[in-house]
Amino acid sequence: MAEAGTLHAAFIDELRDTYDAEKQLTKALPKLAKASSNPKLRQAFESHLQETQGQIARLEKVFASLDEKVRGKHCDGIAGIIEEGKSIMEEDFDETTMDACLIAAGQRAEHYEMAAYGTLVAWAQAMGHTEAAKLLQQTLDEEKAADRKLSGLAEGGINQGAADAAHSDDEDPEPATVGAAAKKTPTSKAKSDNRR
Ligand SMILES: [Fe+2]
Numbered sequence: 001m002a003e004a005g006t007l008h009a010a011f012i013d014e015l016r017d018t019y020d021a022e023k024q025l026t027k028a029l030p031k032l033a034k035a036s037s038n039p040k041l042r043q044a045f046e047s048h049l050q051e052t053q054g055q056i057a058r059l060e061k062v063f064a065s066l067d068e069k070v071r072g073k074h075c076d077g078i079a080g081i082i083e084e085g086k087s088i089m090e091e092d093f094d095e096t097t098m099d100a101c102l103i104a105a106g107q108r109a110e111h112y113e114m115a116a117y118g119t120l121v122a123w124a125q126a127m128g129h130t131e132a133a134k135l136l137q138q139t140l141d142e143e144k145a146a147d148r149k150l151s152g153l154a155e156g157g158i159n160q161g162a163a164d165a166a167h168s169d170d171e172d173p174e175p176a177t178v179g180a181a182a183k184k185t186p187t188s189k190a191k192s193d194n195r196r
Pocket residue numbers: 022025052055113143
């Protein structure tokens with residue numbers, strides 16, 4: 001058992017938090033996959049789901065290497081990120097915009113995980129838990145790769161597709177500029193606005 005108040009205790013606590021986060025993500029990733037229209041995006045979420053299951057097994061090995069019981073502790077951070085992802089999926093976006101938003105939601109989760117695993121690796125190394133550090137580094141690498149894959153999909157066409165869909169029916173130039181309007185003699189409404 002880890003002694004209370006030590007970095008080792010904080011490390012075990014972080015491991016439990018991360019274990020719970022991964023478990024939450026195994027429920028969220030299928031929803032992100034299902035909501036995706038782009039087949040490559042759906043595939044990316046599905047393959048990261050498989051990786052996530054492997055990451056859970058890897059964390060169990062980390063607990064074992066430290067002679068600690070496998071236990072999760074509710075991760076509020078990832079719960080919030082998942083909650084935000086859910087609200088996005090309820091929006092009435094066009095398909096490509098939804099895909100762009102799903103990537104944004106997915107990347108929030110990846111960055112949260114990268115922060116968690118980055119800390120865990122550094123702490124494991126500092127305390128000389130070589131086996132744990134090695135295992136945690138493998139997961140950190142997977143999280144970074146998943147994040148890069150999402151960036152690749154966004155920048156490889158999904159963002160532009162969404163932007164094109166947004167502007168496909170308003171090709172006319174910018175409306176009258178604010179500057180021109182501002183030069184006009186102020187109307188009584190403008191005056192009253194200024195007084196607010
Ligand atoms: Fe993960």
